[in-house]
Amino acid sequence: MTQLLEMRGVVKRFPGVLANDRINFDLRAGEVHTLLGENGAGKSTLMKILYGLYQPDEGELLIEGTPTRITSPIDAINHGIGMVHQHFMLVPSLTVTENVAMGTVSKRGRMNLRHVSDRIEELSESHGLAVDPDAYIWQLSVGERQRVEIIKALYRDVKLLVLDEPTAVLTPGEVDHLFKILRQMADAGRGLVFISHKLHEVLALSDRITVLRHGRVMGEVEAQDATREMLASMMVGRPVRLAPDKPPMETGRARLTIRNLNVMGDRGLPALQDLSLTVREGEILGIAGVSGNGQRELAETIAGLRKPESGAIAVDDDDITGRKPSAVRAAGLAYVPEERQRDGAIGAFSVSENMILVNHRHPPMSRRGFLRNGEIRQRSQQLVDDFSVATPGLDVPASNLSGGNLQKLILARELSGSPSVLLASQPTRGVDIGAAEYIHDRLIEQRGSKSVAILLISEDLDEILGLADRIAVIYEGRIVGEVDAEHADRQGIGLMMAGVSSED
Amino acid sequence: MADIFSATVIVATLSSGIRLAVPLLLASLGEAFGQRSGVLNLGVDGIMLLGAFGGYFTTLKTQSPWLGLAVGLGVGLVLGLLSSVISVSLLAEQGISGIGVYLFGLGMSDLLFQKLVGTPLPAASFQKSPIPFLSEIPVVGDLFFNHSIPIYLAFLAIPVSTVIINRTRFGMNIRAVGENPEAADSQGISVTRVRYAAVTIGGILAGAAGAVLAIGLGIFQQNLTNAQGFIAIALVYFGAWRPLGVMAGSLVYGMVSAVVLLLKTRGIIPLGASDLAAMIPAVITVLALVVAARRFRAPTALTKPFIRGG
Numbered sequence: 093m094t095q096l097l098e099m100r101g102v103v104k105r106f107p108g109v110l111a112n113d114r115i116n117f118d119l120r121a122g123e124v125h126t127l128l129g130e131n132g133a134g135k136s137t138l139m140k141i142l143y144g145l146y147q148p149d150e151g152e153l154l155i156e157g158t159p160t161r162i163t164s165p166i167d168a169i170n171h172g173i174g175m176v177h178q179h180f181m182l183v184p185s186l187t188v189t190e191n192v193a194m195g196t197v198s199k200r201g202r203m204n205l206r207h208v209s210d211r212i213e214e215l216s217e218s219h220g221l222a223v224d225p226d227a228y229i230w231q232l233s234v235g236e237r238q239r240v241e242i243i244k245a246l247y248r249d250v251k252l253l254v255l256d257e258p259t260a261v262l263t264p265g266e267v268d269h270l271f272k273i274l275r276q277m278a279d280a281g282r283g284l285v286f287i288s289h290k291l292h293e294v295l296a297l298s299d300r301i302t303v304l305r306h307g308r309v310m311g312e313v314e315a316q317d318a319t320r321e322m323l324a325s326m327m328v329g330r331p332v333r334l335a336p337d338k339p340p341m342e343t344g345r346a347r348l349t350i351r352n353l354n355v356m357g358d359r360g361l362p363a364l365q366d367l368s369l370t371v372r373e374g375e376i377l378g379i380a381g382v383s384g385n386g387q388r389e390l391a392e393t394i395a396g397l398r399k400p401e402s403g404a405i406a407v408d409d410d411d412i413t414g415r416k417p418s419a420v421r422a423a424g425l426a427y428v429p430e431e432r433q434r435d436g437a438i439g440a441f442s443v444s445e446n447m448i449l450v451n452h453r454h455p456p457m458s459r460r461g462f463l464r465n466g467e468i469r470q471r472s473q474q475l476v477d478d479f480s481v482a483t484p485g486l487d488v489p490a491s492n493l494s495g496g497n498l499q500k501l502i503l504a505r506e507l508s509g510s511p512s513v514l515l516a517s518q519p520t521r522g523v524d525i526g527a528a529e530y531i532h533d534r535l536i537e538q539r540g541s542k543s544v545a546i547l548l549i550s551e552d553l554d555e556i557l558g559l560a561d562r563i564a565v566i567y568e569g570r571i572v573g574e575v576d577a578e579h580a581d582r583q584g585i586g587l588m589m590a591g592v593s594s595e596d
Numbered sequence: 597m598a599d600i601f602s603a604t605v606i607v608a609t610l611s612s613g614i615r616l617a618v619p620l621l622l623a624s625l626g627e628a629f630g631q632r633s634g635v636l637n638l639g640v641d642g643i644m645l646l647g648a649f650g651g652y653f654t655t656l657k658t659q660s661p662w663l664g665l666a667v668g669l670g671v672g673l674v675l676g677l678l679s680s681v682i683s684v685s686l687l688a689e690q691g692i693s694g695i696g697v698y699l700f701g702l703g704m705s706d707l708l709f710q711k712l713v714g715t716p717l718p719a720a721s722f723q724k725s726p727i728p729f730l731s732e733i734p735v736v737g738d739l740f741f742n743h744s745i746p747i748y749l750a751f752l753a754i755p756v757s758t759v760i761i762n763r764t765r766f767g768m769n770i771r772a773v774g775e776n777p778e779a780a781d782s783q784g785i786s787v788t789r790v791r792y793a794a795v796t797i798g799g800i801l802a803g804a805a806g807a808v809l810a811i812g813l814g815i816f817q818q819n820l821t822n823a824q825g826f827i828a829i830a831l832v833y834f835g836a837w838r839p840l841g842v843m844a845g846s847l848v849y850g851m852v853s854a855v856v857l858l859l860k861t862r863g864i865i866p867l868g869a870s871d872l873a874a875m876i877p878a879v880i881t882v883l884a885l886v887v888a889a890r891r892f893r894a895p896t897a898l899t900k901p902f903i904r905g906g
Contacts, residue, residue: 143782145904166784181779183772184896194772195783244783 094121095157096252096283097142102151104137111137113307114151119252119283124274126286126294126315129304130327130524131495135287136178138304139254142285143175144168169195174250176241178257184230188212188223188240192247208247215246219273234261234383242273253277254285259293263382264553264586271297289327289525291320291334292554303327328525335558336532339540343561344373347424347545348394348513353403355386355393355569363389364569367403371513371545376535378560378577379549382589386569387549388430391517394547395427396420407513424512428502428519430549432495436502439491443483444472446490447505471508479504480530496527503531507538514538517549528555535559553585567591607738609854615743616857617850618750619644619809619821623828624835624842625757626672626801631832632761633794634774634897635683638694641825642701643675643799644806649705651807652816653712656719661811664719665746668807669800675701676799680792687901698825706818713816721814722746746808753801757839770794774895777902787902802828827878834884836892848884852877 097119104112112134119125127135140146142153144162152159155171162168168175182191189209196208209225216223221239229237238258245253255274259267274297278284288294294301298315303326310326324332348371357363364386371377381387392398394405396417404413410423421427429435437446448457448468456467472486479500483493490498499519506514516535520528536559538544550556556563557580564574565588573588623640630637647668655664675697682693722744731741761767769790772780777787802825809824810816827849835841856876859865865873 145782164784165782166786169784175782177778177782179778181776181782183775183779185771185775186768190768191779194768194780195785 095119096121096155098154098157099138099142100152100154102138102141102153103149104134104141104146105149110307112141112148115304115307115309117302117309119285121251121281121283122278123299124278124284124286124297126288126298126301127304128288128291128294128301128323128327130289131522132306132524133304133327134307135304136256137307139175139256139285139287142168142254143173169248172249172251173254174245174248174252175254176238176245176256176258178260180237180241182229182237182240185228187226187228188232188243189225191229191240192225192244196248211247212243215243219243219246219276220269221273235263235266238262238270246277250282252283252285254287256287257289258286259288259290261383263589264582265590267293290554291323294323295320305329324525332525332529336529336536338536338559341374341539341542341561343375344542346370346372347408348547349404349406350394351404353390353393353405354401355389355398355403356401357386357389362569364393364400367566367569367571369547369564369571371547373512373545374539374542375561376539376546376548376559378556378563379547379566380553380556380563380585380589381551381566383551385566387517387551387566389569390566391427391430391515391549394420394515395425395429421509426506426509426511426514428499428506428514428516430517430521432498432502433491437490437498440489442487443476443481443490443493443501444468444486446501447472447475447508449505475504475508476501479534494524494527496523496530499523499531500527503534507534511544514544514546515549516546518551519548520555521550521552532559553582553589557582557585565589603735605858607735609858610851611739611742612857613847613851613854614739615747615812615850616853617846618747618812619805620824620828620831620849621843621846622750622753622801622805622808623825624831624846625753625839626798626805627829627832628798628835628837628839628842629757629761629770629801630791630795630798631898632774632837632895633770633791634777634895634900634902635680635791635795636690636694636829636899637679637683637697637795637798638691638826638829639675639679639697639701640694640798640802640828641821641823642698643672643679643802644809644821644825645701645705645819646675647671647803647806648810648820649708649806649816650803652719652810653708655811656713656717659720661720661722664811665804665807668803668811670803672800672803672806673796674799675803676796677792679799680795683795683901684788684791687903690899690901702819705816705820709816709818716815716817718814719811721811744812746804746812750808751843754839754843761839766790766793771895773902774897777897777900781902781904791902822874823878827881830882833894834881837895845881845884849877849881852880 095118099115099117102112102115115138129135141148144164144167189205189212192212193205193208212225221243223236223239258270262270274284286297295315295318300312301315301318302312303310303323305327320334324334350367350369353364353367355364379387389398393400396415399414404411406412407423407425412420412423433439456464458464469486476483481500482497519531535546539546548559560577562574562576563580564571565585567589623644627637627640650671651664651668654667655661679697682688683690724742725745727741731737769785772785773787773790781787810820831842831845834845856873860870860873
């Protein structure tokens with residue numbers, strides 16, 4: 093096989109961080125080589141160097157055996173390198189054809205878009221990438237947008253394609269389909285770099301796997317010789333339990349009841365329709381679904397951040413429908429929001445200020461309008477210790493914490509008020525495996541305390557399957573099916589996530 | 597007083613409205629180019645003032661309004677490039693840096709005028725160029741086909757710009773860097789180059805706007821534009837970043853100005869209230885803006901400097 097790419101001893105430093113530490117990485121024609129690692133392990137940095145977005149401080153890069161310097165994306169494109177970024181690089185106000193044509197049309201001013209759109213149709217037919225060349229990007233679903241990104245690469249006939257976390261936004265069915273296309277592209281002689289942290293996907297797609305941790309290569313393995321546990325341990329640097337131990341539980345009384353909820357989305361279209369749920373103490377109800385099917389609106393409505401059109405929400409016997417967030421909290425709801433940096437914490441505030449954010453108005457944290465620093469520090473220190481939040485001190489700004497530690501802080505704060513209901517939205521998204529494992533254990537522990545009902549909203553099906561006692565699948569704002577975790581299978585849930593209801 | 601409703605007066609007023617709209621139209625069209633690429637240039641009025649002085653002074657010295665217009669364009673080009681350096685390369689805060697350019701233009705144009713001219717002297721102006729046959733159509737002919745050449749060119753620039761923005765590769769690049777510069781960059785489009793080009797086009801048109809204003813009047817004075825450059829920026833929003841919309845807004849302003857002017861010369865608005873009356877076009881334009889502008893969305897990356905990998 094031809095050696096398409098070789099990166100030797102690549103070093104990239106950022107102020108205070110060694111993002112890439114003498115990394116060696118190579119890619120042959122016809123293979124899928126995965127870069128696996130936690131957030132901040134250096135995967136994206138390495139690929140940004142390859143795509144000319146960053147310049148390496150040391151090391152060399154060989155394309156088909158020739159030492160090459162890539163100083164800009166234009167250079168990368170001219171060397172036959174393509175990249176499907178995690179955040180799609182599409183212009184929403186342009187059509188599919190215009191997006192594909194962007195930057196490729198002859199240097200003359202006029203565009204021959206007809207030609208481009210014909211070629212898109214050919215490519216979409218030969219690769220099974222259904223997409224309408226005349227549609228505007230804003231009209232497309234995330235899955236379709238991704239197809240446009242892949243077509244962009246095919247249109248330029250790239251030899252080497254980098255895919256940065258391409259499955260994050262897809263249903264299990266769409267992932268299977270994507271993998272078929274990628275495999276076909278590799279078989280046709282292209283080289284693919286797949287970036288991911290989802291272990292079963294990595295094992296399903298890859299030929300070779302290189303694991304990065306803290307900017308260094310921890311090892312390179314053939315996919316056929318690898319196991320999930322082995323890869324996870326390489327990523328984290330210690331043995332890891334992938335599925336939490338979950339003892340069977342007796343459930344108690346219903347603590348969160350939602351009846352016939354109808355909610356409007358931001359664009360004035362129905363986001364939730366006739367949605368009913370019950371969560372009992374001692375159980376975790378998981379809401380599975382592809383991003384954008386009403387999960388955010390559901391969480392916001394329960395938390396009092398969005399007013400429902402009709403329906404009722406009750407915590408214990410307290411009707412909280414349409415009440416403001418502080419009243420909902422007072423009724424016993426704890427909320428771990430999806431956007432933790434934006435909604436869950438105040439980055440410029442210190443760790444201890446964030447710890448008491450929701451109960452600073454009440455004794456003992458404040459008295460007669462004055463914050464009581466002694467009490468606050470004592471309480472925060474205790475929570476930091478209890479939840480092993482890794483922080484240099486109580487006074488550093490919360491924005492300095494890693495995603496995992498910030499999430500531990502939020503969870504500590506939310507659980508400190510002994511809630512009746514815990515609403516956790518995407519609690520481990522973008523969090524490293526170690527912290528995710530920890531958060532999962534704490535959720536299971538809360539379930540074991542038998543005093544709290546837990547509603548877990550997650551787009552990570554593995555997380556739902558690992559934690560939930562019951563699984564409800566949400567699709568276009570409706571619950572299309574509900575199953576007991578014991579009887580749940582990935583394929584059946586995947587179908588429901590794509591809108592095929594359980595009765596069909 | 598009744599004669600203000602006579603056909604001649606109405607036609608003359610509307611025709612003067614069209615002329616008054618032109619500097620604004622050119623300036624806001626140029627600003628629309630810059631904003632579509634994601635750069636807000638608040639310095640338009642300053643560029644107009646220097647373009648106006650350059651155009652006036654050249655015309656005064658050479659008796660050639662065309663040479664004056666050319667100098668206006670040149671001044672606009674230089675200041676457009678300067679604005680690009682500040683906003684695109686130096687990544688300045690666009691809400692502030694343009695004000696610097698404005699103050700520079702305001703002060704510098706007055707200084708040059710005081711040093712080089714001193715007392716206002718009238719300069720040559722453009723000749724009217726009635727279009728054969730068309731200008732002889734009653735009413736319509738006088739309204740639309742009996743102007744000077746720069747005015748025809750200004751209105752011609754509207755469809756030309758529409759085609760450039762919507763139908764050419766360059767226009768697509770402008771829209772792309774204004775909506776999602778990261779995407780454009782990753783496709784191999786130079787965000788810097790496209791923004792330089794768009795902002796510089798804006799500068800050239802602002803310079804032209806100033807020159808056309810000064811040469812049209814045949815004089816220059818301190819703060820000749822009377823903040824029309826800022827109205828031009830507002831009109832870009834009013835016109836939803838589209839050349840046709842920008843033209844409609846400019847015409848509203850021009851027509852209202854012409855009517856106010858008429859009422860003043862006829863003494864219907866008393867002299868004592870003429871400062872108040874001078875505000876009316878701006879006020880009405882801003883009101884129209886508030887009513888009309890809500891439906892459209894600004895370019896997503898407007899005012900956001902682009903830093904690769906940032």
